[in-house]
Amino acid sequence: MTTTIPALMRDAAARYGDRAALASQVDGSISYRELDRQADLIAGALIADGARPGDRAAIWVPNMWEWIAAAIGIQRAAGVMVPLNTRLKGGEVADIIRRGKIARLFTIGQFLGRYYPDMLESEVMPGLRRRIVLRATPEEIGPDEIRWEEFVAMAQSTSDAALAEREAMVKPDTLADMMFTSGTTGAPKAAIFDHRRSLGGGRAWVDISRQTADDRYCVFGPFSHNASYKAGWVAGLMSGSTVYWPEAYDAVTILDLVANNRISVMPAPPTVFQEVLAHPNWRDWDLSSYRFLSTGATVVPIELMKRLQAETSIAEISTGYGMTECCGSATHTRPGDPMERIAYTVGTAIPGTEIRIAGPDGRSLGTGESGEVLIRDDKLLIEYLDDPGATHATLDADGWLHSGDVGCLDADGYLKLTDRLKDMYIVGGFNVYPAEIEKQMTGLPGIHQSAIIGVPDNRLGEVGHAFIVRSAGSTISSEEIIAWSKANLANYKVPRGITFLDAMPINSTGKIIKFALKELLKSA
Template sequence: MESSPTTARTIPQLVRRAAESFGDRSALEDGAVSLSFAGLAEAGLQATRAFCAAGIRPGDRVAIWAPNIHEWIVAAIGLQSAGAVLVTLNTRFKGAEAGYVLRKSGARILCTMGEFLGTDYIGLLEHEHLPELERIVVLRDEAEGALRWSEFLAQGNAFPAAEARQRAAAVSPDDLSDLLFTSGTTGSPKGVMTTHGQNLKVFEVWSGLVGLRAGDRYLIINPFFHSFGYKAGWVSALMRGATSLPHAVFDVPAVLERIAQDRVSMLPGPPTLYQSMLAYPERGKYDLSSLRLAVTGAAAIPVELVHRMGRELGFETVLTAYGLTESCGVVSMCREGDAAETIATTSGRAIPDVEVRCIDADGKELPRGEPGEVVVRGYNVMQGYFDDPSETAAAIDAEGWLHTGDIAVMDERGYLRITDRSKDMYIMGGFNCYPAEIENLMYTSGAFAQVAVIGIPDERMGEVGMAFVVPASGKDVTPESVISWCRANMANYKVPRAVEIVDELPMNASGKVMKFMLRERARG
């Protein structure tokens, strides 16, 4: 069907077609706020008018720094329908981290919070030099020097609705839809550029393979600043006619309560989400019978967890997938009907019309069963890193293959088993942690001559960070003082959970830290 949301090629087109197809059905529920698909389209139009009235032009960048709330979705639809590029900021960022992304992206408007969970977001930016940031809008509450969301929307009345619709209609599938910043292994976050058309093609495939359908009630715990909460989240829900239920803070009893009260059927998340639910002693008090679909990834999972998710949590379908920001979030997926062992021990096979290989150091494809670097080619590969042609050239070769840096074994069926992640990256509770970035942040303290961060196994979080620190001359450093400084200066998930003070780090002949020796030392 030409007018189906699943064939939309831009996000504004998707919103309009979802309104036409699903009308008065519930699209978005957040506390006392409930919007139908038609109502969400109207709210998005008003936001489009506001961004246009504020002078936003096609190609401009607009940032959102906020938790999972309905205003986030409306703001994103509005700015993207105005032709702007969405820049997402991690809610756990400290001021320097957020300031870097805002400067690098050249964002003209920031949509954020007055305060959330004790964090004064605007206050964190007080000492940041942000020459291109013209306006701050607070989505909830109010803050000095910022415009309230309701006032911002009201200013949109000055921009004609008909012109806003024309602006939305003019957005092309080849226009950039978003810049999602990923730290990579260089330490400096890079803005991954992807387009409307490629994102919608990827998540039409993803949502179809997962089995998301009209009437599903989708509890979105995965953060909107990440592909998993944004593209696999509310965008996919719009595409399939599911109801988005944003959830701002993960807390096991609150999630169990929402599943029971809101009759949640779709609940993706990292393995730790399901492990926490299964471990909760009072789980039996809650009616979880509505649960149907689970999608996980980010870490290897025990086969028994897959069995328990079906047996004890009631999921009919549990799937695993693999992807990275540079691939619009998806490279491979398991399929419905795959055995529990396949789901637990692999990340599935390539999504349709995408090529995946494992290669050796010379770029030659390896025989099945031999470990090699995963490379990907197809419509899911990013356009490049924003304003960073050298890093783009390092990531995507002349033949169009995206080099992921991840090591995997591909079996005879084409299923991938990831054996080692991007260089030294580790995953803590579903969050990608890049040692190079954490090390660079730690060096800014001036207290350390050398720093090396590795991931170590953790029963609850999967992996956590451990830092080996050589103190700077004359500096008195303790593990406690290192962790305290890190908590004050970086997002919580980046903070090393263990610190060892050492006299020197093991180095090879070219002066590189031999992290495999540190991993052996950490294992004892």
Template sequence: MPPPPAAPPPPVEPTRPVESAPPLESTPPSEPAPPSEPAPPATLARLPEYAAAAHGDREALADGEVRWTFTRLAAEIAAAARAAIAHGIRPGDRVAIWAPNSRQWIAAALGAVGAGAVLVPVNTRYKPAEAADVIRRSGARVLFTERGFLGTDYVHDLHASGEDLGALGSTVVLRGGNGPDSWEAYLAGGESVTEAERLARADRIRPGDLSDILYTSGTTGRSKGVMTTHGQTLRLYASWSELVTLRPGDRYLLVNPFFHTFGYKAGILACLLRGVTMLPEAVYDTDRILTRMAAERVTCLMGPPTVFHGLIRHPELAAHDLSALRLAGTGAASVPTALVEEIRSVLGAPDVFTAYGLTESGGVVSVCPTDADARTVAHTVGLPLPGTEVRIASPLGEVLPTGRPGEVQVRGYHVTPGYLDDPAATAEAVLPGGWLRTGDIGVLDDRGYLSITDRLKDMYVVGGFNAYPAEVENVLLTHPAVTDAAVVGAPDERLGEVGVAYVVTAGPPVTAAELTAWSRERLANFKVPRRFHLVPELPRNAGGKLLKAQLRRAARGEGA
């Protein structure tokens, strides 16, 4: 169906004044004209200016009724950087941000980083005690947050909790504030700082300086702060953006939360590097997403498989024009071949990719080409990025040959320098020679493509035989009624452990007996789950990662 007529764009807000730089001397006629493409930035402090120079009046962001060009976005971030300096934020200071996706998140985060701060994103699903733990251990001096998001007053709840907040000295309310701690008051404070001062501060930042500390989800214990530098981040996401084919003029619906590596780095930073329009979403809602994808002519959508399942099976899908969609990226869970085929045929996105990474690798290790066949996209995570080495190791540290499963280990420029204030954990994770232990089980094929088959900690033993949940999950996902599946091990008096499956279905009802029969036709008997639980959805964190620890407790009868 033809696209609906475009609505007139909302009025553009006046640009925040920025001091002019000294005029450049004219180029003598005998010299060649300067290149039109600006030099890539060496640090994140220079990234907004790079994007403005490269993409200027292209639309950089659409957030509600507000639309900014790349020039305007750079001006907003510069104003936030001046505000950070005026607020007393010094190079190396840790600045936390506990808020949902918004233009204010982008300006506050990149403004602080542009002033030399180290960004500490905090999961919006955290309770006050969890958020306080990250704020305290990171040494954050300033917190950006909100009042009123989904009925939650983060400021009140955090301070009312009585938790130790460590070095935290001030809070800035990005939205929902109207006093001296408001975002507007914060920006007004920056009017006393000149643009020359801001630029001088940006010039002091080096590629090897820390840019952020992202805390791991902590599903196996206390979360750890993963350190990353400016240079690592820029090189990694320039490479990732090229491999997944992001290009100027793309319109990217940002449903992944900004506190997550994928939302912040494969979202905001990638868009600035490639001239892509950012369309932030604070909360994922399939009805709203469908409407916005059609209205904004979205070309790029990335998220866990459940995002795409929801769109494909939405009863009103046919009423929305998604013909602009060209690129879809997924991962963080088992991906059925049928889903890749449906993304291409039903949603109409010709380019589909999967990828693999972890916070300790900067978020990316490998990417599957967007034009690969559906089975390759579904069953592998592609080739290691340029400059990245991957090997498969046995429990004794022996490097295993092609086709043999073992622990995936990674070496490259993007491996973390370590965990904040935790040398013991760093030594355990990063081996001599720079090899990062991922804790994932995988295998390399003859083409060099990597497949992730499971987590080391997820394996369970049935009557003396090793069982890997991902293998069982992939079989369950081939059932036409199954849209999501997770398998965990649970204690068994006779066999030691057995598999317990949690399954999400769609369409006609399916029984546990039918799923058992389906599994027995395709798996060795010891791998077949002994119990099936049909559930409306699987527990996942905001980044799409399956919370298997929660399922293990349920399988053992311990509750949530």
């Protein structure tokens, strides 16, 4: 069993050779052998550039083969890889570079209508030694930048012996990456992992999906996110499957990707499958290759799951639960579970993982009692970067990860998520969990998506406010929604205000950004 990500790449190149490791709709495919060679070039260039073991290098690049070559190359040079989402703006990236003491930045050139390095033009980053720009022309390169091609050429100065010596320094407990959390509830924190932990995340996903070299695996979302990195291309290297990714996230792009490439495994948020089934002609695409669908969220609409089961030929539809801090998966449903269990729970603990529910005093709660979800296994984060307070609040002395999620376990150990602790609000002394209301609202005709937040109220302390995206052609009104809520919800759960949106603010993994809704309401 390989014990580091660079060693995994070596092993995969030896085993699968010229088989396609990655396949892009834009660039075509790259083989396992060539990907390994490109990672060598990056590692060699870093060594030639003076990179030391433990140096941190960030990747601010959209999904492409160079992203993975850079990541493995950084780690092969005994460095720490820091993934950055391309949705981040210059100030946010500069803050991470300063906080993370990052020495080198791999960045895309032109993307989404702008030259990305320009966003850092006015930022002060004294520790940043090198900016490597991908897919840029010589005319675009600024005075503090170097093109990818020129940087890679520096590898000629590094001997094979020097590269092998550096790679030999990489051990299972060598730091592999710093993962900045998605920040749907506030400023992101940097979770730190070693190679053993990060490989554990990939191994867990391969076991869940029963992935093999025969699979065509579509990772969903950016490589900067855990699900597309550790449970994504790392899992692809483990299984020998070919990894794909969407170039856009609309229904037609997803349907084309699955049908044209015979995708067999694709996890994605519920919103993706809602969009696909909302397309009037989705049945025109051949989805017969699709054998394993996985989704997960606090709210997984039961009607969506029933439609997927009844109207598609997907062999297995499943749900699961995890987070960056545990390298991905913690629970998952099992083959053969009934649809109600798949929709209303996120499964049982995966092998090697323990789940318990704790009350405010830390005491373990019984079957059916709601409290904070605690996770314990051998792939939890080591710590948060320079934040012992957050580390202590998240990891307790007994090794339990405090998730911040609220849930309960049934008699068979299946976990039902209720909400995020931070999303809970109190109406006149009653705890309200928005996800509970959102789940019920998905059954109301005319509502495509809903999101509930708590807002200040002079009399009750807080009350609920609902953000609604109507279904196509729907004219459902605020009055109708309030009337339905009064008829179906306890009075303290009834939203006092309604805002209609064309689309929810979501992050790159499909999660609704609740604090963006709060800011939207403040500015209204």
